[in-house]
Amino acid sequence: MTVDLVWTPFKTLLRREIARFMKVAAQTVVTPFINASLYLLIFGVSLGQKIEIGNGLPYLAFLIPGLVMMGCLNNAFQNTSSSIIASKFGGDLEDLKAAPIRSWQILAALGIGALVRGLMVAAVTWSAGAVAYYAQFGQWLGFHNLGIVLLFLVLGGLIFANIGISVGFWARNFDQLSAVGGFILLPLIYLGGVFFSTDQLPEFWRNVAMGNPLLYMINGLRFGAIGVSDVDWLTALAVSILALAATFGLAMLSLKKGSFHRW
Amino acid sequence: MSLSPLQVTNLVKHYGPVRALNGVSFSVQPGEVFGLLGPNGAGKTSLISIVTTLEKATGGQVHVFGEPLGKESAVAKCKIGWVPQEIINHGYFSTKEILEFHAGYYGVAQADVAIEELLRRLDLWEHKDKKVRQLSGGMKRRLMIAKALVHRPQLLLLDEPTAGVDVELRLKLWQFVKDLRQQGLSILLTTHYLEEAEHLCDRVAIIHKGELRAIDRTEDLIQKWSRKRVQLHLNRDVVLKHADLMSGEGRCWTFMTSQNKPLGALLSELQIEVNDIVDVQMTDGSLEDVFVHFTQKGAL
Ligand SMILES: Nc1ncnc2c1ncn2[C@@H]1O[C@H](COP(=O)(O)OP(=O)(O)OP(=O)(O)O)[C@@H](O)[C@H]1O
Ligand SMILES: [Mg+2]
Numbered sequence: 001m002t003v004d005l006v007w008t009p010f011k012t013l014l015r016r017e018i019a020r021f022m023k024v025a026a027q028t029v030v031t032p033f034i035n036a037s038l039y040l041l042i043f044g045v046s047l048g049q050k051i052e053i054g055n056g057l058p059y060l061a062f063l064i065p066g067l068v069m070m071g072c073l074n075n076a077f078q079n080t081s082s083s084i085i086a087s088k089f090g091g092d093l094e095d096l097k098a099a100p101i102r103s104w105q106i107l108a109a110l111g112i113g114a115l116v117r118g119l120m121v122a123a124v125t126w127s128a129g130a131v132a133y134y135a136q137f138g139q140w141l142g143f144h145n146l147g148i149v150l151l152f153l154v155l156g157g158l159i160f161a162n163i164g165i166s167v168g169f170w171a172r173n174f175d176q177l178s179a180v181g182g183f184i185l186l187p188l189i190y191l192g193g194v195f196f197s198t199d200q201l202p203e204f205w206r207n208v209a210m211g212n213p214l215l216y217m218i219n220g221l222r223f224g225a226i227g228v229s230d231v232d233w234l235t236a237l238a239v240s241i242l243a244l245a246a247t248f249g250l251a252m253l254s255l256k257k258g259s260f261h262r263w
Numbered sequence: 264m265s266l267s268p269l270q271v272t273n274l275v276k277h278y279g280p281v282r283a284l285n286g287v288s289f290s291v292q293p294g295e296v297f298g299l300l301g302p303n304g305a306g307k308t309s310l311i312s313i314v315t316t317l318e319k320a321t322g323g324q325v326h327v328f329g330e331p332l333g334k335e336s337a338v339a340k341c342k343i344g345w346v347p348q349e350i351i352n353h354g355y356f357s358t359k360e361i362l363e364f365h366a367g368y369y370g371v372a373q374a375d376v377a378i379e380e381l382l383r384r385l386d387l388w389e390h391k392d393k394k395v396r397q398l399s400g401g402m403k404r405r406l407m408i409a410k411a412l413v414h415r416p417q418l419l420l421l422d423e424p425t426a427g428v429d430v431e432l433r434l435k436l437w438q439f440v441k442d443l444r445q446q447g448l449s450i451l452l453t454t455h456y457l458e459e460a461e462h463l464c465d466r467v468a469i470i471h472k473g474e475l476r477a478i479d480r481t482e483d484l485i486q487k488w489s490r491k492r493v494q495l496h497l498n499r500d501v502v503l504k505h506a507d508l509m510s511g512e513g514r515c516w517t518f519m520t521s522q523n524k525p526l527g528a529l530l531s532e533l534q535i536e537v538n539d540i541v542d543v544q545m546t547d548g549s550l551e552d553v554f555v556h557f558t559q560k561g562a563l
Contacts, residue, residue, distance in 0.1 A: 001377065001415060003370040005337050012367025016356075023355040090352035090395075095410075098315040098345050099368035100337035260317065262349070 010105040013096075017113025021079055028079075028117055029124055032071045036125040039067055040132045043195060053197055055228060061141060064129035065149075065225035066194035069218045071125040072153050073189060076118035076160040077167075080110045081177055084168030091262035103255045107165065107248070114161035115154060122153050141226075148224030148233065155240040156217040160185075162247035169258025192218045198230045213243045265293045266329035268342075268418040268449035269314065275322035276309045276473075283309040285473040286323065291418070296440065296450045298464030298481070300457070300550075302558050306473040307453040308348050311420050315345050327418065341369055344416030348423050348453075350403045351410075352395045358382070358406055359391040362413050369414035381409045384439070401432045408439075419443065421452040425459060437463055461485070461550040469557045476557040481550065488556050489548025490519040493529060496542040503533055514541075522548050 048059035087093035192214030220236030223229035270290035312318035325332040327339040366374035385405040468478040
């Protein structure tokens with residue numbers, strides 16, 4: 001029996017993370033698909049025909065990248081936070097504590113697991129959007145720069161995975177988890193420019209919106225997708241990398257100080 | 264000299280104002296089954312939780328095979344198998360998956376053979392595709408044991424492994440524990456079944472309110488601290504007086520004497536002839552007497 005304490009624990013945990021959300025694929029993939037379709041229908045197709053965003057692109061083209069990022073972020077956050085909370089509930093988080101797994105292995109496995117789910121949801125959302133776009137305009141929506149799209153999806157997914165890890169370890173009950181999701185993250189996502197451009201805001205509110213790091217991630221991805229953005233994409237990249245470093249530190253701290261105890 | 268699989272020194276654990284452990288020291292010898300006994304709340308689980316690093320000690324040290332237990336003691340952790348007092352649930356995963364994951368956490372990538380062998384040995388093979396909540400209480404216990412063993416540890420921590428288990432399974436688990444000892448595992452076991460401890464444990468420690476009250480070879484503890492019960496049935500009414508007398512009148516008398524006092528000595532002290540005796544019943548002392556002695560109110 002060979003023992004490898006570097007890759008095997010990491011790979012096992014990653015495999016478990018992916019298997020976990022694949023067992024409830026209906027919840028993890030179909031729900032975001034329905035959500036995205038509803039948003040596309042309400043905002044993109046029906047209301048969107050009355051909205052102009054400048055530089056000649058229809059509102060739907062503007063909305064789709066926002067929805068893609070929103071799905072990715074939400075699902076990455078949900079994956080890590082609910083994985084940890086479920087493990088606290090069942091008690092198997094105690095197993096992880098007793099096992100020779102290091103913090104970086106836990107962070108990497110949970111982060112990448114969440115990212116996989118985030119990317120799957122992003123792909124599903126993009127597909128739904130592409131179909132809606134084709135239905136309306138008779139042509140496929142291409143990418144301005146796929147590399148930039150993937151870069152921001154990866155950054156955003158990992159950032160939200162880290163936030164989910166932090167909240168999962170600190171939370172003492174389900175209410176605290178949903179409070180963070182509902183009162184903090186959701187408003188930040190909605191106000192981060194998923195549905196609108198900050199150019200449409202009065203100056204004061206535009207400045208407020210600029211303080212929201214999510215604005216940069218969402219706009220960075222939108223630049224990659226359609227070449228349009230409220231902020232310079234390199235600035236967006238810098239802000240996202242800083243946010244990743246900060247949330248990584250936060251997640252590491254939660255892992256070291258937070259509770260592995262069952263509820 | 265072989266290293267002690269588990270050595271705790273002056274272990275202290277406080278939960279806020281609660282003093283769960285107050286400076287407990289002992290060491291488990293290689294290849295023995297060591298019983299950690301004590302009433303509810305004595306601090307047994309707290310001690311085990313410190314060894315599994317789930318809890319941080321307030322003071323004192325733990326050495327596992329000579330290595331001090333620190334934050335990331337991966338090597339020490341690999342040597343430990345742990346059956347928690349509470350059943351762990353694993354949501355969507357099946358028995359077999361749970362064991363595969365558990366082996367992986369301990370760095371064992373190819374564990375199929377070990378898993379099948381363990382599941383068969385613990386009569387769980389036919390339940391390998393069931394989820395934890397689909398198993399009966401006894402099966403869950405056995406799954407916890409399989410998990411603790413899947414990475415081939417050298418020190419096994421069993422926190423009440425037979426709680427809520429039926430008589431037949433308990434006997435099987437006893438045999439299983441003996442087999443594991445035979446294979447060279449060192450085992451620390453907690454239980455509230457004193458008969459179980461008496462049967463299985465080479466040595467026993469009794470803790471009460473976070474303090475070690477007694478530690479010795481099981482039979483030595485019984486020898487030293489328990490009393491045997493002697494019941495005499497005589498062929499005529501008598502009146503007897505003796506320091507060891509418990510109760511009696513007429514022809515029937517009961518004594519509690521020290522474990523190693525010969526019957527003849529008692530009889531001659533009572534001035535009873537063998538001819539006067541119709542029947543004698545003797546019951547040896549048990550670990551239960553020892554336990555009660557060290558944990559009852561006012562003890563020590
Ligand atoms: N997480 C905790 N927070 C606060 N107090 C605790 C905690 N865990 C245990 N205690 C307290 O520490 C003491 C020892 O508890 P412990 O679980 O170690 O006892 P035990 O010997 O395992 O008991 P049992 O036989 O009932 O399992 C008890 O007074 C208990 O209430
Ligand atoms: Mg206990």
